[in-house]
Amino acid sequence: xxxxxxxxxxxxxxxxxxxxxxxxxxxxxxxxxxxxxxxxxxxxxxxxxxxxxxxxxxxxxxxxxxxxxxxxxxxxxxxxxxxxxxxxxxxxxxxxxxxxxxxxxxxxxxxxxxxxxxxxxxxxxxxxxxxxxxxxxxxxxxxxxxxxxxxxxxxxxxxxxxxxxxxxxxxxxxxxxxxxxxxxxxxxxxxxxxxxxxxxxxxxxxxxxxxxxxxxxxxxxxxxxxxxxxxxxxxxxxxxxxxxxxxxxxxxxxxxxxxxxxxxxxxxxxxxxxxxxxxxxxxxxxxxxxxxxxxxxxxxxxxxxxxxxxxxxxxxxxxxxxxx
Amino acid sequence: xxxxxxxxxxxxxxxxxxxxxxxxxxxxxxxxxxxxxxxxxxxxxxxxxxxxxxxxxxxxxxxxxxxxxxxxxxxxxxxxxxxxxxxxxxxxxxxxxxxxxxxxxxxxxxxxxxxxxxxxxxxxxxxxxxxxxxxxxxxxxxxxxxxxxxxxxxxxxxxxxxxxxxxxxxxxxxxxxxxxxxxxxxxxxxxxxxxxxxxxxxxxxxxxxxxxxxxxxxxxxxxxxxxxxxxxxxxxxxxxxxxxxxxxxxxxxxxxxxxxxxxxxxxxxxxxxxxxxxxxxxxxxxxxxxxxxxxxxxxxxxxx
Amino acid sequence: xxxxxxxxxxxxxxxxxxxxxxxxxxxxxxxxxxxxxxxxxxxxxxxxxxxxxxxxxxxxxxxxxxxxxxxxxxxxxxxxxxxxxxxxxxxxxxxxxxxxxxxxxxxxxxxxxxxxxxxxxxxxxxxxxxxxxxxxxxxxxxxxxxxxxxxxxxxxxxxxxxxxxxxxxxxxxxxxxxxxxxxxxxxxxxxxxxxxxxxxxxxxxxxxxxxxxxxxxxxxxxxxxxxxxxxxxxxxxxxxxxxxxxxxxxxxxxxxxxxxxxxxxxxxxxxxxxxxxxxxxxxxxxxxxxxxxxxxxxxxxxxxxxx
Numbered sequence: 064x065x066x067x068x069x070x071x072x073x074x075x076x077x078x079x080x081x082x083x084x085x086x087x088x089x090x091x092x093x094x095x096x097x098x099x100x101x102x103x104x105x106x107x108x109x110x111x112x113x114x115x116x117x118x119x120x121x122x123x124x125x126x127x128x129x130x131x132x133x134x135x136x137x138x139x140x141x142x143x144x145x146x147x148x149x150x151x152x153x154x155x156x157x158x159x160x161x162x163x164x165x166x167x168x169x170x171x172x173x174x175x176x177x178x179x180x181x182x183x184x185x186x187x188x189x190x191x192x193x194x195x196x197x198x199x200x201x202x203x204x205x206x207x208x209x210x211x212x213x214x215x216x217x218x219x220x221x222x223x224x225x226x227x228x229x230x231x232x233x234x235x236x237x238x239x240x241x242x243x244x245x246x247x248x249x250x251x252x253x254x255x256x257x258x259x260x261x262x263x264x265x266x267x268x269x270x271x272x273x274x275x276x277x278x279x280x281x282x283x284x285x286x287x288x289x290x291x292x293x294x295x296x297x298x299x300x301x302x303x304x305x306x307x308x309x310x311x312x313x314x315x316x317x318x319x320x321x322x323x324x325x326x327x328x329x330x331x332x333x334x335x336x337x338x339x340x341x342x343x344x345x346x347x348x349x350x351x352x353x354x355x356x357x358x359x360x361x362x363x364x365x366x367x368x369x370x371x372x373x374x375x376x377x378x379x380x381x382x383x384x385x386x387x
Numbered sequence: 388x389x390x391x392x393x394x395x396x397x398x399x400x401x402x403x404x405x406x407x408x409x410x411x412x413x414x415x416x417x418x419x420x421x422x423x424x425x426x427x428x429x430x431x432x433x434x435x436x437x438x439x440x441x442x443x444x445x446x447x448x449x450x451x452x453x454x455x456x457x458x459x460x461x462x463x464x465x466x467x468x469x470x471x472x473x474x475x476x477x478x479x480x481x482x483x484x485x486x487x488x489x490x491x492x493x494x495x496x497x498x499x500x501x502x503x504x505x506x507x508x509x510x511x512x513x514x515x516x517x518x519x520x521x522x523x524x525x526x527x528x529x530x531x532x533x534x535x536x537x538x539x540x541x542x543x544x545x546x547x548x549x550x551x552x553x554x555x556x557x558x559x560x561x562x563x564x565x566x567x568x569x570x571x572x573x574x575x576x577x578x579x580x581x582x583x584x585x586x587x588x589x590x591x592x593x594x595x596x597x598x599x600x601x602x603x604x605x606x607x608x609x610x611x612x613x614x615x616x617x618x619x620x621x622x623x624x625x626x627x628x629x630x631x632x633x634x635x636x637x638x639x640x641x642x643x644x645x646x647x648x649x650x651x652x653x654x655x656x657x658x659x660x661x662x663x664x665x666x667x668x669x670x671x672x673x674x675x676x677x678x679x680x681x682x683x684x685x686x687x688x689x690x691x
Numbered sequence: 692x693x694x695x696x697x698x699x700x701x702x703x704x705x706x707x708x709x710x711x712x713x714x715x716x717x718x719x720x721x722x723x724x725x726x727x728x729x730x731x732x733x734x735x736x737x738x739x740x741x742x743x744x745x746x747x748x749x750x751x752x753x754x755x756x757x758x759x760x761x762x763x764x765x766x767x768x769x770x771x772x773x774x775x776x777x778x779x780x781x782x783x784x785x786x787x788x789x790x791x792x793x794x795x796x797x798x799x800x801x802x803x804x805x806x807x808x809x810x811x812x813x814x815x816x817x818x819x820x821x822x823x824x825x826x827x828x829x830x831x832x833x834x835x836x837x838x839x840x841x842x843x844x845x846x847x848x849x850x851x852x853x854x855x856x857x858x859x860x861x862x863x864x865x866x867x868x869x870x871x872x873x874x875x876x877x878x879x880x881x882x883x884x885x886x887x888x889x890x891x892x893x894x895x896x897x898x899x900x901x902x903x904x905x906x907x908x909x910x911x912x913x914x915x916x917x918x919x920x921x922x923x924x925x926x927x928x929x930x931x932x933x934x935x936x937x938x939x940x941x942x943x944x945x946x947x948x949x950x951x952x953x954x955x956x957x958x959x960x961x962x963x964x965x966x967x968x969x970x971x972x973x974x975x976x977x978x979x980x981x982x983x984x985x986x987x988x989x990x991x992x993x994x995x996x997x998x
Binding site: 526529530532533534535536537538539541542543545546618622625626629630632642645649652653656659663666667670671674675 | 702713714835840848932939950968969972977
């Protein structure tokens, strides 16, 4: 299958006063055509930074340190800003977590959707307006023509997120990055938006869905990457991951979700908190919280190894087995 | 402030993320942060201290007196005997500057303090009470803000005549409205927080809520406004005195000195240049300090 | 929207009426008979009495006030004691000069303020940023009279590029306008810089960049319009300080404007003239605030719908 997005050994972060702080460390991932690929992890694990690195939208003073990002085979890292700009919005686009603040408050909704067309194509305003109404209708905005004349504050959160999606999809991009697209919405709206994403992907668009919510991931993703402290710690087909979680962190995440849903007496949680970027442990990032932590876990970073059927795992518990 | 209020404590424990109110900063931590983040503000503070010291020690620092004329040495340029030269009456300019700094500093501080207290009280009451009280106070503030301050000051000074006390009164009247507006909007923000809501529901009297919950949270804003009102008061006084409506001769004020020196601008420029420079220096210093304080105290900027 | 405008208009009229009352009362608090004060002590009491009754000053204060208001609405502000001419005529001659001066100063302040503030925000911490912010802070800290005198000294007296004082042609307004506008330019550029820096962090800026807008496009189409909101409010407030500063600038550059008229009124202890100039200037400020308010409503759709 053709891969729309190919990220190889990407590292990104900040240059602090003396040392370099890596918020994203040696991340590799693939988004195939027509598939939804998820990145799951707690806040601060580097998933948003990964997304921004792909788009080339990392905020100063952050930057891509090394690695490569291929969109349809074209290298994005080091590409001149002007060429990258031509790709943003047309070949790849992104929607953000907060539909409340992600739309310009003083610009009519229609204009903002039209803008996405008019930046990249030489079309008349009427043509752009016509296409905006079309796409808004197709993402499920009722009475799209009327809504175009509204300002963002006059729309509900769900509608605003639909507008964001319309804006991102209007030029039929190859890749859509959705950074926590449903976190700010309530559950019924969340289901509708996820359904919409599935429809989009069946049209051939590759979607990179970023979420902290395993429930969301389970509902729509074909493949999942689990991120912890800037590194991918596990990666597998969705069904495989949920059936056979290998990494202690993934297991902990799944347990806490199951104990919530299953109504057990004790809420199963992972003890401790995500480590601060400035004080990252020398070995495995999860070692301070891991119940199965060993000597080498504190000392060295485990490699990402294949446990069979493309189920990748970064943990010393399995590294030994693979070597044997 | 003794923290014996149950609701305050509750707020600290639950740590509501919705209301990003300033942590109750200790004075020491404010100074520390100011020193760490903004060297210019610290330098400005030192400059201000220097001016204050000069004003307090004026009689000790100079062998001349403020009003002592010496007609043989009129308009003499700066020299070792008269560091800044002498004016048209042969008076030592440095001496007059030193005494003038007393006027300028007093005029900076006193009306700013009065207008801050008045503005804060009216602003909090206006925001808390709402309704008719709010309307009346805010229309009154609109009224004061609609006046070009210079013309208002001129009208008041015309009625009351020149002199220090009248300038105090005038500047206090001119400045309270701005403070009241800002404090009112702060109050409206604080009133929406859970702990004020809780205090209201449990029947804590309004006066106590204003004093215990709202006022302390307005203090950082008030402090910044106070620091920034000082230079604007100094500027207004110097402008009034420049027009001959402020301090009356033979008393010394920097603005007045610029005014009298103006007729010798081309023959003896130091006469008006030196007091102008002094006004600029002290105003600049207060502005830097105010900016630095705003950076450190503003809860929004701090959290970013 | 129409409702909103009408209500604002009504409020403005109310404030103006209160201002008139306030000025009127303040000037009546002056102890002693204003005619006697003006004419000095050695005038025949009969003359003073006759003039007092001629000017209606022996009437109760409420009668005086309503007569004053009624006359003012007809455009009659009384007769200047010191110049012996109708006040409205004096103001009418002086107003164009003040208007030109204030407009030039405002134009200077807005253009400089917005350009410098924007450049400073976009090139944060660059040499240009520091330079512009230095000039801005200087602008806010230099007394208007000092700026005026320095400009006069350097460009008129020393370099002979421009006239020292008086109004001959449009060039006569350059120095006064710069002296007067520098202060406002400083505050505006500081505000534009801080607002823009905040806005450039907003989520919708990311959205615009994700759409493929370049830096210039983001700035022009998204950041600037949002940044203009607080700036418009500040510009309205600046109007009041511009008129205040005009008093000084007009005196220094000998421009026959409203401010100079006010100073002359005080020197001549001329109540009708002082009253007229103060009322007129305040009316200008109120009008300016009203305009800014309405402009704000146009710029910010959130305000428009709420009211």
